Amino acid sequence: MAYKRNTDRLPIIPANATRKNVVCHYCIVGCGYHAYTWPVNEQGGTDASDNAFGTDLSQQQGAETEAWYSPSMYNIVKQDGRDVHMVIKPDVNCSVNGGLASIRGGRMAEMSYSTARQTQQQRLTDPLVWRYGQMQPTSWDDALDLVARVTAEIVKQRGEDALFVSAADHGGAGGGYEFTWGTGKLYFGAMKVKNIRIHNRPAYNSEVHATRDMGVGELNNAYEDAQLADTIFVVGANPLETQTNYFLNHWVPNLRGTSLGKKQEMMPDEPHARGRIVIVDPRRTVTVNACEVEAGKDNVLHLPINAGTDMVLFNAILTHIADQGWVDQDFIDNYTAAPGSDPIGGDSDAKPAALVDFQTAVEANRTSLDEAAKITGVSADDIAKAAEWIAQPKDGGARRRTMFSYEKGLIWGNDNYRTNGALLNLALATGNVGRLGGGCVRLGGHQEGYVRPNEAHVGRPAAYVDKLLIEGSGGVHHIWGCDNYKTTLNAMEFKRVYKQRTDKVKDAMNSVPYGDREAMVKAIVDAINDGGLFAVDVDIVPTRIGEACQVVLPAATSGEINLTSMNGERRMRLTEKYMDPPGQAMGDGIIAARIANHMERVLREMGDDAYADQFKGFDWQTEEDVFMDGYHQNAAGGEFVTYDRLRAMGTNGFQEPAVGYEDGKIIGSPRLYTDGKFGTEDGKARFCVAEWTGLQAPGKEEQKAKFPFLINNGRANQVWQSAYLDVDNELVMDRWPYPFIEMSPDDMSDLGINEGDLVEVFNDSGSTQAMAYPTPTAKRGETFMLFGYPTGVQGNVVNDGVNELIIPNYKQTWGDIRKIADAPQSVKHLSFKSKEYAL
Numbered sequence: 001m002a003y004k005r006n007t008d009r010l011p012i013i014p015a016n017a018t019r020k021n022v023v024c025h026y027c028i029v030g031c032g033y034h035a036y037t038w039p040v041n042e043q044g045g046t047d048a049s050d051n052a053f054g055t056d057l058s059q060q061q062g063a064e065t066e067a068w069y070s071p072s073m074y075n076i077v078k079q080d081g082r083d084v085h086m087v088i089k090p091d092v093n094c095s096v097n098g099g100l101a102s103i104r105g106g107r108m109a110e111m112s113y114s115t116a117r118q119t120q121q122q123r124l125t126d127p128l129v130w131r132y133g134q135m136q137p138t139s140w141d142d143a144l145d146l147v148a149r150v151t152a153e154i155v156k157q158r159g160e161d162a163l164f165v166s167a168a169d170h171g172g173a174g175g176g177y178e179f180t181w182g183t184g185k186l187y188f189g190a191m192k193v194k195n196i197r198i199h200n201r202p203a204y205n206s207e208v209h210a211t212r213d214m215g216v217g218e219l220n221n222a223y224e225d226a227q228l229a230d231t232i233f234v235v236g237a238n239p240l241e242t243q244t245n246y247f248l249n250h251w252v253p254n255l256r257g258t259s260l261g262k263k264q265e266m267m268p269d270e271p272h273a274r275g276r277i278v279i280v281d282p283r284r285t286v287t288v289n290a291c292e293v294e295a296g297k298d299n300v301l302h303l304p305i306n307a308g309t310d311m312v313l314f315n316a317i318l319t320h321i322a323d324q325g326w327v328d329q330d331f332i333d334n335y336t337a338a339p340g341s342d343p344i345g346g347d348s349d350a351k352p353a354a355l356v357d358f359q360t361a362v363e364a365n366r367t368s369l370d371e372a373a374k375i376t377g378v379s380a381d382d383i384a385k386a387a388e389w390i391a392q393p394k395d396g397g398a399r400r401r402t403m404f405s406y407e408k409g410l411i412w413g414n415d416n417y418r419t420n421g422a423l424l425n426l427a428l429a430t431g432n433v434g435r436l437g438g439g440c441v442r443l444g445g446h447q448e449g450y451v452r453p454n455e456a457h458v459g460r461p462a463a464y465v466d467k468l469l470i471e472g473s474g475g476v477h478h479i480w481g482c483d484n485y486k487t488t489l490n491a492m493e494f495k496r497v498y499k500q501r502t503d504k505v506k507d508a509m510n511s512v513p514y515g516d517r518e519a520m521v522k523a524i525v526d527a528i529n530d531g532g533l534f535a536v537d538v539d540i541v542p543t544r545i546g547e548a549c550q551v552v553l554p555a556a557t558s559g560e561i562n563l564t565s566m567n568g569e570r571r572m573r574l575t576e577k578y579m580d581p582p583g584q585a586m587g588d589g590i591i592a593a594r595i596a597n598h599m600e601r602v603l604r605e606m607g608d609d610a611y612a613d614q615f616k617g618f619d620w621q622t623e624e625d626v627f628m629d630g631y632h633q634n635a636a637g638g639e640f641v642t643y644d645r646l647r648a649m650g651t652n653g654f655q656e657p658a659v660g661y662e663d664g665k666i667i668g669s670p671r672l673y674t675d676g677k678f679g680t681e682d683g684k685a686r687f688c689v690a691e692w693t694g695l696q697a698p699g700k701e702e703q704k705a706k707f708p709f710l711i712n713n714g715r716a717n718q719v720w721q722s723a724y725l726d727v728d729n730e731l732v733m734d735r736w737p738y739p740f741i742e743m744s745p746d747d748m749s750d751l752g753i754n755e756g757d758l759v760e761v762f763n764d765s766g767s768t769q770a771m772a773y774p775t776p777t778a779k780r781g782e783t784f785m786l787f788g789y790p791t792g793v794q795g796n797v798v799n800d801g802v803n804e805l806i807i808p809n810y811k812q813t814w815g816d817i818r819k820i821a822d823a824p825q826s827v828k829h830l831s832f833k834s835k836e837y838a839l
């Protein structure tokens, strides 16, 4: 049966309910919410004075009323040990979302830990250790003593390079500046760990080395710019599903023409029209559909390029714009490298492309419309049209304002460095960085919250950590807020080896009594030195990689502790604690501190005072302590920012970096580079030489030649990431019991596959399963599979090929498909209707 909540009555929020500032902890957009809580034996009334809305609720409310909330926004949780009602509803006064929720954020309350209403009962409540052949609860001191003893012994014997770390580096999904500072100070301050990877890629590197090297940081505009642009150029992103309320609250008004007044007011000296959009994506996404409905087909240009050929497209557009004389010559002359400047880079894997002046780049990247049409599969006319929409001057000669944006179709796409550089070339050539209605930006994934000690010792290219683990390197692995079993590349091989190595240690642990710590540590260390791996997982729920670990530590997440983060326009807010964490769970920053405390103690016992001293400075008791030690002292402008000041700034916060504090307000920076000074040594931005070399990552050309189907992959609106909160939750699991794979109905009938059938997706790297979703707009031979799903991991078929800087190329994957079984019972009731809508 389709999922129903069966709720027909909810308590009214009383006027005196406690109200806390909340930022949705899921995606980059960072929508503002409020959490209301009040005692479980009370409720508000319909009189305006008796409810939090100040509204007479005995009257029928209008369609756009704020005086409501939905069943998904309600729960009963613990606060200071007592049951309270809790409502988490969007804030109409937050400039990010303007009161909108999404299918993810609108469910924050029902996705909270509640013993009264039995939600999120899977949450980890106690530290767990491998004891008598299974995971068993224990105290923090016991678990951390074991972690510290084994870790200290291994780094003493084999050096810090034998400690491997996988750690999220974002500020979303419960992370925050407190998470990255705590883990950062432990691994980069107290230690100098080199074999560390990030949650979404197998190394410690940047997703956007090229644009940073060229002088432009990737989050440089304001969400408002999407309302002000003449044209939005979006590459490899599906913002309706993945940056939902940014799209709905800022892009759609421009596409509908309802932000025209704002344009005229802010930019009075030029003509304005409703916004246009160019979408570069091999498949027709629901974003393309929504743009056509909202803007009219004439204002939408979808370029369905051959996967992995974006760079050629950008080079052809650059060539056309330069040849037409549509560049912003003033900007180029004043703010970018002078003609004849010596190139930077292009001479090693660490610096993969030469960064040069404008003319040199235009000549090096010269690509005709016809050449580009051949490689990209997009017609020469459409490429010329894209160039016009980007840069052809407006009536009266005013420069066109274009916002360039991209996400994982580019970042996890072919030849990350040069493609990223080739896109920024367009923005720089047309003077669209640091100006209203412009920007060249990542749309983003999680919220951000990065503040850590210097990581220069990691080096560039950074170590390919997953490969080293497969090859048998490393003795201890600390994992923080990621589940690489579901989300890494070459996942099948990774899991095969990882299980063998961790099982070896578990078997050794089974041979001694748990209470004999000395014998236990010796058994573990011997097994490690025989190729085993001791693994510690810090997470909020049981994970797939956690099943292999010998220690699992329970983290508290957003709302259960105070946390700070920033969104895709660098808007920083404090999410205030509104409920208790489950059981003994603690914030990640505090867990990092307690690990450091135990390391210090154990090392002192081992007689190494000098090393023990490196673990001083972790006496934090609260998240605020972590924040003051980390962000406040180390971030640019951090001196202006405290918890109290952030609390007072509410859900609108301020845009980083802070530049002052006046009249009780933190002063922020709505846009970067407005002064034309870029992040290079001489302050001049650089252009990128982007030579096309085909599919760059090892093994990709061969895979493409050998297998008939592109296994494009990514996200869907309902599912947050690897569905870690959804595995025991009906709403998402009812809709997607298995990961969907969108296929052309013609391909399906050739293979004898019906809607909902389970299919095997396979190639030389591995195999996985998915559920066939007939998609009439899918090109033949091109599929799209939901990534990272518990019941079918797409990463099993992604090969281990990466670029020079160890950036994975998840998106360009080819494989074959065969039917496994007819649609099982859990699938039979599903709808396979088109995901598109019409007005």
Ligand SMILES: Nc1nc2c(c(=O)[nH]1)N[C@H]1C(S)=C(S)[C@@H](COP(=O)(O)OP(=O)(O)OC[C@H]3O[C@@H](n4cnc5c(=O)[nH]c(N)nc54)[C@H](O)[C@@H]3O)O[C@H]1N2
Binding pocket: 027, 028, 104, 235, 236, 237, 238, 239, 241, 242, 243, 280, 281, 282, 283, 285, 306, 307, 308, 309, 310, 407, 408, 409, 410, 413, 414, 444, 445, 446, 712, 713, 714, 715, 716, 717, 718, 719, 720, 721, 722, 784, 811, 812
């Ligand atoms: N609903 C939801 N929203 C999310 C997330 C989620 O799990 N669920 N996750 C968040 C995170 S962490 C991230 S990183 C972002 C990701 O946000 P997005 O990047 O928008 O999402 P994806 O679906 O990974 O990929 C986007 C598009 O890239 C296209 N693509 C594939 N190959 C190519 C190519 O060669 N060229 C081009 N131009 N496009 C290509 C795919 O067809 C897909 O439509 O989403 C964030 N928001």
Ligand SMILES: Nc1nc2c(c(=O)[nH]1)N[C@H]1C(S)=C(S)[C@@H](COP(=O)(O)OP(=O)(O)OC[C@H]3O[C@@H](n4cnc5c(=O)[nH]c(N)nc54)[C@H](O)[C@@H]3O)O[C@H]1N2
Binding pocket: 168, 173, 174, 175, 199, 200, 201, 408, 412, 445, 480, 481, 482, 483, 484, 487, 488, 489, 538, 539, 540, 541, 543, 555, 556, 557, 558, 588, 713, 714, 720, 721, 722, 723, 724, 725, 787, 788, 794, 795, 798, 810, 811
């Ligand atoms: N094939 C393919 N693979 C991909 C991608 C793709 O597009 N295609 N995209 C990549 C991208 S962009 C991303 S972001 C990754 C995602 O990869 P991961 O980061 O590994 O996946 P998540 O589901 O986000 O899992 C994060 C883990 O963090 C835990 N967690 C949540 N909140 C907290 C907290 O407050 N504290 C702690 N300690 N843990 C917490 C969750 O329970 C979960 O187990 O996948 C990458 N892999």
Ligand code: SF4
Binding pocket: 024, 025, 026, 027, 028, 029, 030, 031, 097, 100, 101, 102, 103, 104, 105, 106, 243, 244, 245, 246
């Ligand atoms: S758009 Fe993103 S931040 Fe906003 S409510 Fe949805 S998941 Fe949360």
Ligand SMILES: [Mo]
Binding pocket: 200, 445, 446
């Ligand atoms: Mo991501």
